[in-house]
Amino acid sequence: MSERKLLRKPIQAAKQLGEVMRDYFYRMDRIAKGEEEGRIAWCTSTGPGELLQAFGFEVHYPENHGAILGSRRVAADYIPLANAIGYSPEICSYLTSDVGCYLKGETPLSQAYPGIESVPKPDVLAYNTQQCRDVREWFEYYGREFNVPVIGINPPRGMEQVTAANVDDVVQQIRELIPPLERVSGEKFDIDRFRESMRLSRECSELWGYVLGLASNVPAPWTFFDGCIHMGPAVCLRGTQEPVDYYRALKEELEQRVADGIAAVENERFRIYWEGMPIWGKLRALSEQFSELDSCVVVSTYCNSWIFSAFDEQRPFESMAQAYTEIFINRSEPAKEVYVEGLVREYKVDGIVFHDAKTCPNNSNSRYGMPQRLQDKLGIPTLTLDADLNDLRMYSEETTRTNIEAFVEQLEDTKEVRSG
Amino acid sequence: MSSWRIRKRLDLDRMASLDGSYVGGLDCGTTTTKAVIIDGTRRILGSCVRKSGANLLESAETALEEALSSAGLSADQVRYIVGTGFGRRSISFAHQTKTEISCHSKGCHHYYPEAITVIDIGGQDNKVVKLDSSGRKSSFKMNRKCAAGTGAFLEEMAYKLDVPVSELEGLARKSSSGTELGSFCTVFTATEVLDRIRGGEKLEDIVRGLFNSVAKRILEMDRLTGRVIISGGVVAHNPIVAEIISERANIEVEIAPHPQEMGAFGAALFAAESVAREAGEEDKLSVARR
Numbered sequence: 001m002s003e004r005k006l007l008r009k010p011i012q013a014a015k016q017l018g019e020v021m022r023d024y025f026y027r028m029d030r031i032a033k034g035e036e037e038g039r040i041a042w043c044t045s046t047g048p049g050e051l052l053q054a055f056g057f058e059v060h061y062p063e064n065h066g067a068i069l070g071s072r073r074v075a076a077d078y079i080p081l082a083n084a085i086g087y088s089p090e091i092c093s094y095l096t097s098d099v100g101c102y103l104k105g106e107t108p109l110s111q112a113y114p115g116i117e118s119v120p121k122p123d124v125l126a127y128n129t130q131q132c133r134d135v136r137e138w139f140e141y142y143g144r145e146f147n148v149p150v151i152g153i154n155p156p157r158g159m160e161q162v163t164a165a166n167v168d169d170v171v172q173q174i175r176e177l178i179p180p181l182e183r184v185s186g187e188k189f190d191i192d193r194f195r196e197s198m199r200l201s202r203e204c205s206e207l208w209g210y211v212l213g214l215a216s217n218v219p220a221p222w223t224f225f226d227g228c229i230h231m232g233p234a235v236c237l238r239g240t241q242e243p244v245d246y247y248r249a250l251k252e253e254l255e256q257r258v259a260d261g262i263a264a265v266e267n268e269r270f271r272i273y274w275e276g277m278p279i280w281g282k283l284r285a286l287s288e289q290f291s292e293l294d295s296c297v298v299v300s301t302y303c304n305s306w307i308f309s310a311f312d313e314q315r316p317f318e319s320m321a322q323a324y325t326e327i328f329i330n331r332s333e334p335a336k337e338v339y340v341e342g343l344v345r346e347y348k349v350d351g352i353v354f355h356d357a358k359t360c361p362n363n364s365n366s367r368y369g370m371p372q373r374l375q376d377k378l379g380i381p382t383l384t385l386d387a388d389l390n391d392l393r394m395y396s397e398e399t400t401r402t403n404i405e406a407f408v409e410q411l412e413d414t415k416e417v418r419s420g
Numbered sequence: 421m422s423s424w425r426i427r428k429r430l431d432l433d434r435m436a437s438l439d440g441s442y443v444g445g446l447d448c449g450t451t452t453t454k455a456v457i458i459d460g461t462r463r464i465l466g467s468c469v470r471k472s473g474a475n476l477l478e479s480a481e482t483a484l485e486e487a488l489s490s491a492g493l494s495a496d497q498v499r500y501i502v503g504t505g506f507g508r509r510s511i512s513f514a515h516q517t518k519t520e521i522s523c524h525s526k527g528c529h530h531y532y533p534e535a536i537t538v539i540d541i542g543g544q545d546n547k548v549v550k551l552d553s554s555g556r557k558s559s560f561k562m563n564r565k566c567a568a569g570t571g572a573f574l575e576e577m578a579y580k581l582d583v584p585v586s587e588l589e590g591l592a593r594k595s596s597s598g599t600e601l602g603s604f605c606t607v608f609t610a611t612e613v614l615d616r617i618r619g620g621e622k623l624e625d626i627v628r629g630l631f632n633s634v635a636k637r638i639l640e641m642d643r644l645t646g647r648v649i650i651s652g653g654v655v656a657h658n659p660i661v662a663e664i665i666s667e668r669a670n671i672e673v674e675i676a677p678h679p680q681e682m683g684a685f686g687a688a689l690f691a692a693e694s695v696a697r698e699a700g701e702e703d704k705l706s707v708a709r710r
Contacts, residue, residue: 381558381559386564398506402520402521402562403562406560406562409518409519409522409557410557413556
């Protein structure tokens with residue numbers, strides 16, 4: 001067998017990405033240590049961060065911390081500690097690995113950023129359960145630990161369409177967050193500050209959507225796996241200027257790649273959709289395997305979930321309610337199918353990989369027959385991988401590799417039929 | 421035979437032309453390694469099944485050597501080798517690798533050139549593959565990473581029951597319907613089995629119950645449509661599994677020829693295709709199809 005040497009094409013903007021994230025973590029650390037004025041809020045990754053920023057909070061995202069634990073393949077070291085205090089191994093492994101890490105008094109940030117000894121202690125925690133119940137339970141745990149307020153939004157779930165009544169409900173819930181935030185921050189709510197945060201968040205979101213969309217070019221200039229790395233600013237810093245500047249730089253670089261016909265995967269033969277959570281500890285391995293098979297994962301529901309098209313600073317409450325309630329994870333199966341179908345066509349996808357994440361039922365969309373329905377409707381193969389976002393004890397290396405390899409062999413068969 | 425010697429003997433520059441040369445398939449599974457040598461008419465000339473053990477490359481080399489010996493051939497007469505199975509990437513002297521999903525499909529389609537469903541029950545994984553009449557995969561399913569319902573499950577249960585694996589089939593045939601085991605998990609099933617023994621159930625009913633359990637795991641993987649063909653080591657030694665699947669699904673289930681070597685045979689067919697493609701002589705290989 002001949003060994004193929006993979007030509008990695010590093011994204012130059014990654015250096016700037018590293019700086020943006022480094023500054024973000026050190027800024028929070030200085031605030032937490034009292035070296036810089038400010039307050040810390042913890043927030044779920046899909047809002048309502050912009051409202052917290054309007055009160056001057058620096059925002060920490062436990063889900064981001066969970067993803068770092070996953071990427072560094074240390075989650076399984078910490079999960080048992082959370083299990084031992086009653087948090088089941090069946091629930092969100094972001095939650096259990098993050099709580100276990102806290103119980104052990106550690107953080108992977110210490111290795112990446114010398115001097116940081118812990119995640120910044122919160123003054124308040126704000127959740128949005130449009131993703132799942134687990135985020136609330138996660139935040140309630142820390143509320144008890146740190147004895148700080150836990151506030152949040154509990155929107156209607158699983159909607160076919162987001163109605164005006166749904167939006168009104170969520171607007172009301174967002175408004176109800178203001179008094180406790182005024183108490184914790186000691187500041188009066190300033191609508192202009194909120195509008196500014198929403199404006200910057202909209203700009204970030206538009207740029208993020210644009211750079212992701214560049215992968216609809218053939219060949220794709222970057223992959224889902226790249227997107228998982230480069231989404232950090234869109235998750236953690238949207239609502240500020242930094243991600244806007246960063247994604248402008250990334251946009252320029254990727255546009256140049258498109259103009260030059262530079263492919264993320266040499267000899268791109270197959271274009272794949274990734275549905276579901278990333279397998280954080282296997283991003284590189286999976287990226288390399290798909291590359292070896294001349295297959296490019298060009299689009300994902302996951303990365304696209306941080307495109308908030310509805311944001312409008314002129315209607316900050318309503319548009320925030322709309323944007324955060326209408327996200328994919330919070331929709332009915334038919335609505336999700338329409339969404340996936342649209343992206344399959346837009347990105348000229350040859351096959352869909354569903355990740356059934358053991359501890360994330362809310363973001364595993366293979367469990368109610370969707371792969372079969374989409375396969376029948378779109379005439380493209382689907383594959384379901386059984387794994388997990390963080391808990392690599394749920395991951396079988398060889399089974400996953402064989403499944404992916406067999407899937408590409410099936411794509412070869414399918415393409416043969418199409419080309420007649 | 422060391423791998424460098426195999427590689428040296430397989431040096432393509434020194435190979436004979438397509439006519440009169442041979443190709444091989446090696447299926448390096450979790451439990452056994454299978455080798456098959458075929459000629460240009462796709463006839464099996466030699467084969468071997470042996471334990472995979474810890475050193476997969478060594479097992480593959482030995483299996484190939486034994487298959488060559490049974491064919492009365494030497495390594496330098498083999499022009500191309502395709503590796504498959506769990507350990508396919510360990511077969512460093514193979515010219516190409518393919519998944520066992522494709523190889524079992526390829527092998528079965530050779531014998532049944534129509535739309536079929538292929539069931540492969542292996543040492544640690546099960547597959548259900550649907551093929552169209554051209555042999556192209558329209559879908560495939562593999563069991564989850566759990567080995568419940570595979571050969572490893574039967575081996576573990578035989579050990580717990582202190583019955584040689586080779587006697588399971590005979591015991592099961594003494595039972596008319598068998599017991600129903602409720603657990604998914606191999607470990608929990610073992611506990612359940614011990615409980616049944618204590619409860620006075622007959623050994624043959626419990627053993628048939630184990631095969632019932634294997635059949636259930638298969639039937640929950642996918643719907644079985646079209647002509648259903650079953651391959652793999654489990655059914656080679658325990659054809660009762662095919663009968664139970666057939667009874668439970670109310671469909672006819674046929675056991676493929678040489679079911680345990682089907683993956684290696686499919687790999688050899690891919691090898692033959694590669695040789696033909698290289699030589700631009702594909703037509704020379706399109707004979708002897710059933």
